Amino acid sequence: MAVPLSWYMLLSLAVFSIGVFGFLSRRNIIIMLMSIELMLNGVNINLIALSHYIQDLRGQILAFFVIAVAAAEAAIGLAIVIAMFRNRATAHVDEIKEMQG
C-alpha cells in the first residue's frame, strides 16, 4: 500500500513552513542559509510526489534543477559568509546593514 499523496504534501508543507519560520526568526546567517535549504527541499518533496502521482517525469527533472541551484546557492552563500566573518568576526545579520538605501 502506497503512502497517500496528501501525506507527502503535508510533509512538504511542514518542511517548507519550518524553513520559513527558521528564516524569519533566527539571526545567525548559517542557520538562515539552512532554513533556505529546508524551504527548497520542501518544494522538492512536493515536486517529486506530484511527479510520481501524475506520472510525469518533468517534475523530477525540475527537482534536479532545484537541487543544483540549491547547491550553487549554498556554495556562494557560504563563501560570502566566510568572507564576511573574516572581516567582521560575526555571523549575526542585524549587525550587517551597510546595504541600506
Added chain:
Amino acid sequence: MANMELQWYHVLIPFLPLTGFIINILLGKEVTRYKAHWFAVSSVFGSWLCSLATLQDVLGGKIIDADLYTWILSGTFKVGVGFLIDPLTAVMLIVVTTCATLIHIYAIGYMHGDTGYYRFFSYLNLFTFCMLMLVMGNNFLQLYFGWEGVGLCSYFLIGYYFNKKSAADAGKKAFIVNRFGDFGFGIGVFMVFLTFGTLHYADVFANVSSIAGKTVNFLGLNVDLPTLIALLLFCGAVGKSAQIPLHVWLPDAMEGPTPVSALIHAATMVTAGVFLVARCNPIFNLSEIAMNTVAIIGALTMFFAATIAITQNDIKRIIAFSTCSHLGYMFLACGVGAYAAGIFHLYTHAFFKALLFLAAGSVIHAVHTNNIQFMGGLKKYMPITYAVFVIAGLSAGGFPGLSGFFSKDEIIWSAYASHSSVGKFVWILALAGAFFTPFYTFRLIFRTFFGEYRGGLEAEEAATHAHSSSHGSGHSSHGAGHDSHGSGHDPHGHDSSHGSGHDSHGGHGHGPHESPYIMTVPLMFLAVGAIAAGWVGIPPLLGGGNHFAHFLQPVVGHPEFHGTHAEEWGVMILSTTIALIGLGLAAFMYLRKTDLPERISKQFSLLYKILYNKYYVDEFYNLTIVQPTLKLANKVLVGFTDAKIIEGIVNGVPNLIGIFSQKLRRLQTGIAHHYAIFMAAGAVFIVALVILLS
C-alpha cells in the same frame, strides 16, 4: 511673331559670365590674380556680343521660349531652367550687358592694386550671370533664382570691404530687407502655382483671364485673386527696387565700391522690380487696386527720396536717393499702365545713372572722400569727369534732347493722360519730382566741380577730429558727425587695400587729378548713351516714331490715353520749365548766393533735420522690428521659455522622481530580516489573492 529654336549664343549669354566667375574664384588667388579682368571682361563682352545677335533675332520678329533642362520635378510641380527671349528680355539684355561690360572695364582702373582684385571681378561676373538668368528666365522660379542670386552678389559686393563693420552691416541689411520683400514674392509664386498649376510664364499669362474677378479665401479674408497675386509679387519688387517702405537698404548699400553701386544699385539689379511688374503685366492689368498701389508707391518713393537727396552730403548717397526716386518714376509709369514708358525710363536711366555713379567714382578716386563738403573746384582738375558728369546730370534732370528727357516726359504724359483713377495725383508728384531731380543733381555738380577745392580727405579728417573733440552738441550734429565719419571710411578701406598702388597716380598732397583712360573711356561711352539712348523712343509729337514702345508692344501692350496734342505739348513744356527752374535754383543757391543754403537749413531746422535723417525710417524700424525681435530672442525665448518652462518641466520630472525616491529609500533598511518579512508577507498576499479570486 515666329517661334525660334534656342541657339548657342542665347545660352552663352548668361553662362559666359558664369564661366568667368568659376575661373576667377577657383584660380584667382593663385593664378589669375591681377589679370582676373582678362577673363571677367572678355566673358561679359562676349555675352554683350551674343546679346546683340539675340537682339537681331528679336528685331526680326522671333520669340524664343525653351527649356534647357527640368530643374525641379515633384508631382504636378514641374519647372525648368529655360529662356524666354522676347522684346522685353532683349531690352533688358542690352541694358545689362552694355552696362556690365563698360563697368567691368572701368573697374580695372578703379580697383587697380586692390588685394581682393580677383574676388571683386568674380563677384561682378557672378552678378552678371544671375541678372541675366533673372531677365532671361521663362518661369517664375528662375526669376526667383536670379532674384536671390543678384541679392546675394549685392550682399557680397556691398560688404566687399568686410573688415569694416559698417560695410558688413550694410550688406546684411540689404539682404535681410530684401528677404522681407521676397517673403511676399515667394507667397505670390505659391499662389500663382496653386492658381494656374504651373509657373511657366507663357502658360500662366495665357490663362490669366480665367481668374479675373475671382475671389479667394486668403488667411481668413476674402480677397480678389488677381489683386492678391499682383500685390504679393509687387512686395518682391518693392524690396528689390528699394521702394517705400523697404527703401532703407539702398543708401547703406553705398558702402560697396563705386562700380558696384553703378552696376547693381543703379543700372541693373534695382530695376529688376520694374522688370517684374512689366513682365507680369497681364496679372497687374486685371486689378485696379494693384495698379494704383504700384503707382502710388512709386510716386511717393519718387517724391520722398528726392526730398531726402537735397540735404545729403555724401556724393554716393545723393545719387542713391536719386536712384530710389527714378525707380519710383518707373513704377509710377507701370502703375498707370504705361509699362513701355517705365521700361523706357529703365533703359535710359541705366545709362545716365551708371554714368553718374562712375563719374562720382572717378571723383572719389581723385579726392579720397565721399563728402561733397570737402570737394569743390574739381572742374579744372578733371575735365573729362566734369563733362560727363554734367551730361549725366542734364540727362537725369530731363534736359530737352537728352535721353532722360524723352523717357521722363513720356512718364509724365502717361500719368496725365491715363485712365488711372490716381493718374492726376501721381502726375502732380511726378512734376514735383521733375523739379527736385535737376535741383539736387546740380547742387551736387556745383558743390563738387565749382568754387574752390576744399581739401579732400585731409580736410575731412581734420574736420572729423575737430568735430569729435567738440562732441555732444545736440542730436543733429551728432547724426551729421556720424554720417561723415561713416562715409569717410570708404576711402580709408579703399586706401589701405590699395596699398602703394595709389601713390603711383598721385596720393595725398598732390591735389586731385583726372582718372586714367581705362576709367574715362567707359565714361565717354556711357555719356554717348546718356545723350542718345533715348532717341529710339522720341514721341510722334516731336517727329519721332516712338519705336521703343512699338517694339515692346507685343509684351506689355499699349495703354489707351485720352488727351489732345495741345495738352501733350502743354505737359511737355510745363515739365521742362519746372526742370529748368530746378536747375536755375540750384545754380542760384550754390553758385551765386552760396550762403543761402546754410540760412535756409537754419531757418527750417526741424524740416532739415527730418530730411537729413531720412525721415527717421531706419530708427523707426530699429525700434519696432529689430530691437523687439532681439529682445524676444534674448529675454523671452532663451531666458524664459526654454530655460524656465521647457527645461523646468524636463528637469522637474526627474527632480520629482528624485524627491519621491528619497522617501522610498527608507524602506531599504539593509536588515535582511525586514526583507524576509516583506517577502513572506508578499507571498501570503499573492496566495490569498489567488485563492480569493478563483
Added chain:
Amino acid sequence: MEQVIMNNLNYPILSTVIFLPVLGALLILINRRSWETLTKWIALGTSILTFIASIPLFTHFDKTTHKMQFVERFSWIPNWNIYYFLGVDGISVLFVLLSTLCAILCVLISWTAVTNKIKEFYIAILLTTSFMIGVFCSLDFFLFYLFWEAMLIPMFLIIGVWGGPNRIYAAIKFFLYTLVGSVLMLVGIIVLYLYSGKTFDILTMMTKNYPYTMQIWLFWAFFAAFAVKVPMWPVHTWLPDAHTEAPTAGSVILAAVLIKMGAYGFLRFSLPLLPEASKAMTPVMLTLSVIAIIYGAIICLGQTDLKRLIAYSSVSHMGFVTLGIFALNTQGVEGGILQMLNHGVVTGALFLSVGIVYERTHTRLIADYGGLATEMPIYSSFFMVFTLAAIGLPATNGFIGEFLILLGGFAANKWAGVLACTGIIIGAGYMLWLYQRVFFMEVNPKLHGLVDMNVRETIALLPMLILVFWIGVYPNSFLSFMHTSVQHLLERVNSGGIAQEAQIAKNIMEVIR
C-alpha cells in the same frame, strides 16, 4: 511577397553595408592600443569601404517601383515571428548613403581632434554608423527597434566620454529623453504586433486597417519616439545641449543622420500604418512644425555659442521637414525628404566647419571670433557656401527643399505656409549675423596667425560642398528616387478617398472657385 523585389545583386548588399563597420570595429578592438595611427587608418579604410559598398544602392536602384529593393529576409526567432528583414525603397535609400558618407567625414574630422581613448572612440563611431544604417534598412519592427535603441549606446558614450565640460549632463539628458520616447514606441509596437496577427513585418502590418481610436493612441505613442528624435518643439531641449557638448564627430552624426530618424519614422511608420490618425492629427503637427520653425529661428538670434546656434537652427530646419511631411502632398513630402538630406549635408557641414576652427581656437563663443575671413579665406568661403545653403539660396540644396516644403505646406494650409515663410526671413538674419560676427570686421587679435584648412579638412568638407550644388542645380537626380515611393505612400494615406493628384486639383479649384 508582392511588395518586395528580391535582391538583384548577387550578394547581400545591405548586410554588407551594415556589418562592414562592425568588422572594422572588431579589427580596431584587437589592435594594439599604442598603434594609434593604425587604428585611425582602419577606421578610415572601413568607412570608405562601407561607402563604396553602398554605392550600388545609388546606381542599381530601380526608380520605377515603390517596392522594397535589395531585400534580405531570413527567419530569426521563428517562435515570435521575428525576421531578419532588410530592404530599402525610395524613402530610405538616400539616408543609407548619407550615413555611409557621414562616417568617412566623422573619421576624417576626428583625426587630430580626438586624443584620448582613441580605440574606443573609433569603435563607437563605427558602431553608430552600423546601427544607423540598420535603422534605415530594417523592415522588421523588432529588428528596427533593436537598431534604434542600440544606436543610443555608442552615441551616449561619444557625448559622455569625449564631449565638452558639461558632457555628463548632456549625455544623460540625451539618453533619457530618447529612451522615454522609445519606450512608448515599444508599447505601440507590441500593440501592433498583437493586433496584426503576431507579425513584426512592417509591410504586412501596412496591409491591415486599424480602428480609428487605436490609431490615435498608436500615433501618439510613435509620436513620443519620433518627435523627440526630430526634435519637434517642445521636446527639443536635449538637442542644443547634446550638440554643444558632443565632440565634432558626434555633432555631425547627430545632425546629419540621427535626428533624421525621427522624421524617417513618421514617414515609414506613422503615415502608412496609421493613415487616418495621421490625417486627423495634421493640424496639430502643422502647428507644432510652424512653432518649431519660428521659435527655433528667433531663439538663434539670442545665442552666444556657435554650436548652440547651429543646434537651434536645426530645430527650425527640422520644423520645415515635419511641415512638409504633414502637408501630405507630393511637393511637401518630397521636399521634406529632400530637406532631411539637405539638412544632413548642410548642418553636418556646418558642424564640421565649427569643429575645424574649434580645434584651432578652443572656443565656441561667437564673441571670441571676428575677421576670420582675413585669416582663413578658404575656410570662410566654404562656410559661406554652407551658410547660404542654410538660408535657402537658390542653386543651393536648401532652396529646393524649402521651396517644395513651403509650396506643399502652403497648398495644405495657407497659414502654415505663410508663417513658415517668416522663418526664412529670420533664418537669413541669424545666419548672416553669425557669419558677420565670426568672419567679417576687424580681426580679433587672438586669432592672428591661424592657419587655413589643411588638405584633410578640405577633403572632409568637399563632398558636402559638391552635394550642396549638385542638389541645388540638378535635384532631380535625388528627387527621382522618391517619386514612386512617395506617390505610393500618399495613396496609402489618402486611400479612403482622393488620390494625391486630385488633391492638388481640388486645391486649385478651391483657389479659383
